[in-house]
Amino acid sequence: MMVAGAKNAGGDADLPPPPPTIPSNLKPELLAPPKYSIMTRPCRTGTTGRGITLLANHFKVSVNNPDAVFYQYSVHMTYEDNNPVLPGMGIGRKLMDRLYHTYSMEFDGNKFAYDGEKSLYTFGPLPLHKLNYTVVLEESVSRPHETGSSSVTEKRMKLSIQSKTFNVEISYAAKIPLKPIALALKGADADDGQDALRVLDIVLRQQAANRGCLLVRQSFFQDDSRCITAVGGTGLSTVRGFHSSFRPTQGGLTLNMGTKFCCLFVISVVAYTCRHLSLFLLWLLADVSTTLILTPGPVIDFLKANQGVQHPRNIDWARAKRMLKNLRIKTRHHNMEFKITGLSQNPCREQYFPMKLRSDDGTTVEQTVDITVYEYFTKHRGIELTYSANFPCLDVGKPKRPNYVPLELCSLVSLQRYKKALSSKQRASIVGSSRQRPQERINSVTNAVRNYGYNDDPVLAACGISIEKQLTQIEGRVLEAPKLKVGNSSDCMPSDGRWNFNGKTFLNPKHIDKWIVVNFSLENCDTSRISRQLYDIGRKKGIRIEYPITLIEEQPQLKKQSPIERVKKMFEQIKVKHPTEPPNFILCVLPERKTSDIYGPWKKECLVDYGIVTQCISPPMKKNNRERELSEQYLTNVLLKINSKLGGINSLLATEHSGVVSLIKDTPTMILGMDVSHGPPGRSDIPSVAAVVGSLQWPLISQYRAAVRTQKVRKEMIDSLYKPLESGEDDGIMRELLKEFYKTSKCKPTQIIIFRDGVSESQFNQVLNEELDQIMKAYKHHQKVDELPKFTVIVAQKNHNTKLFQAGSPQYNVPPGTVVDTNIVHPRNYDFYMCAHKGSIGTSRPVHYHVLLDEIGFSANELQNLIHSLSYVYQRSTTAVSIVAPICYAHLAAAQVMQFMKFEDLSATSSSGRVSVTTSESIPVPELPRLHEKVRSSMFFC
Structure with missing residues (x-):
């Protein structure tokens, strides 16, 4: 890379920008102060509970130069033709690094922090208000090269240099002093110190970027095989990284450093997919960020793992095309990176492309011949292909100029984020791989703070910031667990956050009569046995539960129909059995897979169309061809939900x-x-x-x-x-x-x-x-x-x-x-x-x-x-x-x-006729179907 032609425009960096103007279309009432503001902490803290000494993953920060000032500059990057460089192109940091290394004298030796997009922060002002640079980035690319001793030779590829020219404009925007941080630590309005804290966080992000880390908001992930764990059956991996941010606290400024696992599992996804408490609790115990990474390595290995097949011949290539698009690969034959744009229409052995044959001196094209990709690489490039002949090639070219590469010459590059949805089994696997015991987590964060050398960072050192290398010790309290009331006026005292109903009854048990069992599981599931077990356990817990009035099995031939159709057919059977009066409660046995597609349509039919309380369970497991008894604890948990849905109170x-x-x-x-x-x-x-x-x-x-x-x-x-x-x-x-x-x-x-x-x-x-x-x-x-x-x-x-x-x-x-x-x-x-x-x-x-x-x-x-x-x-x-x-x-x-x-x-x-809100003029937001009046007031969600 090189930088050429720096041009300066006059101006004083200490002059503030003109005050912002109020848009003429802004309503006056929007300028009024808010009715409520966030309350301040009362003078007295809590005192109840026994004392406990704790450690927190906060590292104390000393600010030895509180009068330091950062200067913010806006960065505007364009190509040579003045088209803007879009954020996320990945070249911003390259441009700014090259600028600084070549023109550090123009920065008066001031170190800078760059956010990767549009803002640059320096410790001390630049000498001029505005600077314009012409920046030339050079990179190795493949170019045609003609060689040979015969009269005609094939088109070959050679690494050559390609240059791109950019214009970079740096203009003064604002001063950001550190002093508001000190004031915020003393109880002043903390919003005033947020800009300074943001700059310090950007310094940490820049340091991580310089180490080649993948940045995800305030988290960073390093390409280290010791931190990468494959997620079985996905072709994906979790990678352990770290979150770091400066936070003002009562004890002073701290660096909050925590381990993070890069995986697609955020709270919204949990709420969308998780019906089971155990998975929800697993999520609460795992540190999760916002994406997965693709497991680096041969593309063919990724496709086999992702689709769960043993041999490439079983790969679904339509699915593979969707999965691979826009992923980055590195080719083995000339060690270059490309972005996948698609797949060839034909297998490698049958995919032709035109190849120009030139004269000995390479000045004229004597003829153009059609040749297969397989023949080109094996005969003209001397590369042996062992299995690619019968599979599509990767297209790494442009829409009108395809560039085909055999699969086995391509490997996925490391630290590529994966943003698509996962199955529930994959999510559960990710949560399991992201667990860290407390001692392991302590070791991870303390080693990171020691190894990353934050105290040696030139920007942090310039403003006198130093970070301690041990966890902060604090005092906490352990509150006493509340006493619970259960049936027969009995008391229940939780221990270690848990209790049980062994030998106890529910406080307000409901009478369960006129109920039925429906079975969607085609396994040999004995629903009569399940109902008897439920009857026996229910009586122990104080619930007056009768035997079900009907047991309905799904017809085997319906298995291949859609979930909605299967649910409708089941309700047709229920209507035949109970034409005049529907049951008060339905126990639904789903297929063994807990995320059954039947669950959603079944719940909608029961709660919206018929107003019937329902409880879904999975069928019992089989062991050695003998049906295993459902445990009393399992059935008790089922009864807790049923009793709550019917209006009872458990404790x-x-x-x-x-x-x-x-x-x-x-x-x-x-x-x-x-x-x-x-x-x-x-x-x-x-x-x-x-x-x-x-x-x-x-x-x-x-x-x-x-x-x-x-x-x-x-x-x-x-x-x-x-x-x-x-x-x-x-x-x-x-x-x-x-x-x-x-x-x-x-x-x-x-x-x-x-x-x-x-x-x-x-x-x-x-x-x-x-x-x-x-x-x-x-x-x-x-x-x-x-x-x-x-x-x-x-x-x-x-x-x-x-x-x-x-x-x-x-x-x-x-x-x-x-x-x-x-x-x-x-x-x-x-x-x-x-x-x-x-x-x-x-x-x-x-x-x-x-x-x-x-x-x-x-x-x-x-x-x-x-x-x-x-x-x-x-x-x-x-x-x-x-x-x-x-x-x-x-x-x-x-x-x-x-x-x-x-x-x-x-x-x-949205067929109810209600007026719907819209996300835009063309995308309406559907109204929810309202629950049936019989269940609307129930705890149907339990």
């Missing part, structure tokens, strides 16, 4: 049972759990689903009702909490929940506690001033009053990078109930970390709770104990869950709806 908090929950017992209080689930990455046709659950039967806090709506793709803020119609009525989510609360509690709520999941810190103000505003409008509309209830708004974050370890026993996870509200928390805002659950595998991830508003006036002890208790009211399990139950229920409700909606046929889901 309550002892304080809840006696009506003495602090600050709730005397004041009608409604608890909301809110979440938005998004479709899989790359699916722009699947709208997001907003789910809100609201508590019922005050003063209870264990019973909930859900309301679900679709909204624009990838939209995080819920826009249907209040939805006024032209008729003057409200068709929003809150209307449903407020009506149900009044119906079950015989009063209106005068306090509302909101738990919001899935939003980032940059969206906190939107939660307060958009979503809360909708809730207030809905409350006024429904209650016909101007007086509003008191609100407490809490955001729960799982997708963060703070980990807690026991100082004395780092090989074990922190105990259930661990809470931290000092030292590593925000210096100004009201937040704390809580690990309510037991982490039996991997490393537990605490939930980061942010209190945005507290009009109710909880003390720190009251609020932390309430949140801890809400992790024990989850009706479908006998373990404390990591996050409050209302948020878990919101996840489940959204997941259930996404499962039974058929997004492939959008017209079918």
Whole structure:
């Protein structure tokens, strides 16, 4: 590479840019200050619980030059013809590195940090306000080369140099001082220090880029075979890397360093696919980022692994073409990289291309002949091909100028991100490979901080920043587990975050009569045996359960039909058996694969069209040709779900049972759990689903009702909490929940506690001033009053990078109930970390709770104990869950709806005649089918 012709334009770098102008079309009301601002931390922290000494993956940072100033410059890159260089082309860092190395004198020796796109940061100003450069990048490419001693020779390839010219304009944008960071650490508005922290994070990203790492937001992944783990049956791999970011805390500035696993498994995908608690808990114990990598190596090996075949002849080439497009490969015969544009139409032995034959001196083309790719490489290039003859070639050329290369000469280059959807088995495999025990995780991050030499980075050193190399020691507390009330007025004391119903009964068991069993499993599954076992275990748990009135087996010939058709045929059989009165409950036995395609259509038919409560189970496993008995624990877990769906209560908090929950017992209080689930990455046709659950039967806090709506793709803020119609009525989510609360509690709520999941810190103000505003409008509309209830708004974050370890026993996870509200928390805002659950595998991830508003006036002890208790009211399990139950229920409700909606046929889901929102003028968002009135108020999502 080389740089040529630097040209300078005059100007003083210390002159600020002109003040921004207010767009003329901006409405004046949008300029008004927000109604609510994020509350500050109360003076008193929590005191309950026993003390525990912990370690956190935060490394203390010293800023020895707090008066340092960064200068921000805008970078504009164009080709020689003035067409802009698009972000993501991968040449920005090459251009800037070459600029600096060649013209470091013009930078006055100032080191810089470049974000890879449009911003450059220097420590100290550049001498001029604007600089223009002409940059020439040179790279090796293949060019025709004619040689030979005969009268005509074939066209050959030779490495030659190709140059591309770019124009780079660097212009001053702003000053970014470090001083706001020091002020934020003292409790000032932290937003003022965000720009400086962003610059420091960019310095870390640049250092990782210089090491050749794959960058994914604030995470980086290195091409190290010791950190790469293959995912069986996919041709993909997970690669262990690290997340790094500077964070202001009560204890000072810290570097939050955590291990990350590069895999396609984000919270929206979990909510979309996961019906089983075990997989959801596995996700909570794994560090996950936003993509997988392709396993580097021969392309043919990748295709065989990805499609699960043993021999190339079994490869589905249409599927392979979709999979390979735009992937980067390196060729063995001349060690060059290309991007795959497609596959040849014919096999290598039959794929012809025109080859020019030239005279001895190479000046004239004597003739053009058609030759096969196989013949060219074997005869004219002298390369032996062992298996490519009968398979398509990779096309690495342009649409009108194909360039064919045999498969066996091509290998995938390393650290290529994979962004397509995965199967549930693949996701489970990824989660399993991403687990790290606490001690292993500690060793990983501490070794990284020591080995990456952050204190030697010239930009960090220039502003006096140094980073300690050991984990931060902090003090936490372990809250006592709440006592539970079960049947026969018995008490149940959880131990280590768990309890069971051995020798105990459910608190409020429902009578199960007029129920049937349907069997979609074509294995030899004895449904009568399953129903007898369920009957026996149900009686032990206090449930009056009768024998099923009908057992219906699917006809074997229906197996090849579509899932929707199979479900319809099953209901036809049910109607024949029960023509006048449908059953009250259906137990559905699905095929062994838990992610059965039948699940979605079956749930939709039951909950939307017929209003029948249903529970799906997988058939029993077989061992040595003998059917294994379903365990009592398995059947108890099934009965927990059934009883909850039918309106029963499995257990309550002892304080809840006696009506003495602090600050709730005397004041009608409604608890909301809110979440938005998004479709899989790359699916722009699947709208997001907003789910809100609201508590019922005050003063209870264990019973909930859900309301679900679709909204624009990838939209995080819920826009249907209040939805006024032209008729003057409200068709929003809150209307449903407020009506149900009044119906079950015989009063209106005068306090509302909101738990919001899935939003980032940059969206906190939107939660307060958009979503809360909708809730207030809905409350006024429904209650016909101007007086509003008191609100407490809490955001729960799982997708963060703070980990807690026991100082004395780092090989074990922190105990259930661990809470931290000092030292590593925000210096100004009201937040704390809580690990309510037991982490039996991997490393537990605490939930980061942010209190945005507290009009109710909880003390720190009251609020932390309430949140801890809400992790024990989850009706479908006998373990404390990591996050409050209302948020878990919101996840489940959204997941259930996404499962039974058929997004492939959008017209079918929007046939109700309702007005639909649109993501654009051409893409309508389908309205959800509303649940049948018989199940609308149930906990159908359990």
